[in-house]
Structures are given as structure tokens and as C-alpha cells.
Amino acid sequence: MEIGKEIKQTKFKNEYQKMLINILFTSGWLSAKHTCQIKPYGISTQQFNILRILRGQHPKPATVNLLIERMLDKNSNASRLVEKLRVKKLVERAVCQDDRRAVNVIITQKGLDLLEELDKLDGGMVKELKNLTEKEAASISQLLDKLRG
Numbered sequence: 001m002e003i004g005k006e007i008k009q010t011k012f013k014n015e016y017q018k019m020l021i022n023i024l025f026t027s028g029w030l031s032a033k034h035t036c037q038i039k040p041y042g043i044s045t046q047q048f049n050i051l052r053i054l055r056g057q058h059p060k061p062a063t064v065n066l067l068i069e070r071m072l073d074k075n076s077n078a079s080r081l082v083e084k085l086r087v088k089k090l091v092e093r094a095v096c097q098d099d100r101r102a103v104n105v106i107i108t109q110k111g112l113d114l115l116e117e118l119d120k121l122d123g124g125m126v127k128e129l130k131n132l133t134e135k136e137a138a139s140i141s142q143l144l145d146k147l148r149g
Contacts, residue, residue: 033128035119041114046076047085048118054091054107055115061104063096074096 003022004010012018030047038048053070054062075100082105085091091113096102107115128136 046081051111061106063102
């Protein structure tokens, strides 16, 4: 549905304002869909992001600083999120041997198993995006990269 109809606004200051509102609205829409999809598994979208980063590092550990650098939500408290994942036995923490001030984080087998289960749900999110062709998705991705560039 067109953004103006979606938010019941007929006029925009200009196309830039309309685009900004559309991006923000769509981001919230996608985030809500993703949250609903993973909620039954007892993790947040930020925790999911950390688990995916750690799986990409596996079997090597990651420092909390590396997690912060790579997280999608830069406002998240990575240390707090790691602790919540540790309590759920999805990650383990250990003092870094090279730098005693740093903490290494590694995903556990339970965390890997959870991600494998969640990978099966990716089809659910992709289903939401199937209104677009792959070429259109690539074009949008390029334009978003250009916008941030």
C-alpha cells in the first residue's frame, strides 16, 4: 500500500520527506514482523543479531567490542545482551588470554541449534518481501547504500 494511504496523509513537504517517512515506516513494519517471528523462541531481535554474528565467527570467539561494531542496532547494550544469552546458555564468556580487559564470547551448541531452527523461518520473512523481484530488491539495496554513502 502506498505510504500516503498507509498513514492517511495526502500531502508531503517534498519527495525527500515522503521517502524518509516511507523508510522509517517500512523499517518499523519489517521490525515488527521479525519480532513476531522470533518471539516464540524467547529472544529479542538484538539477541538474534548477536547470535548470528557469533555463528559467523564460530569457532573463533568474538569480543564484546567486535559485537558492538557489527550489530545492526548501534544503540543496544551488547554486554547486557550477552549476559542474557549466557543465562539462556546460548553463549559462553571467558576472559581473553591476550588482553585481560577484554571478554571473549562464543556461541554454544545450544545457540547454534537455535539459529538452525530459526533459519527455517527465514522463508517467513522472505515471503513478506516477495512482492519484489530479486532485481528490484537489489536495486533498493543499492539505493539504500547510496543514501548512506
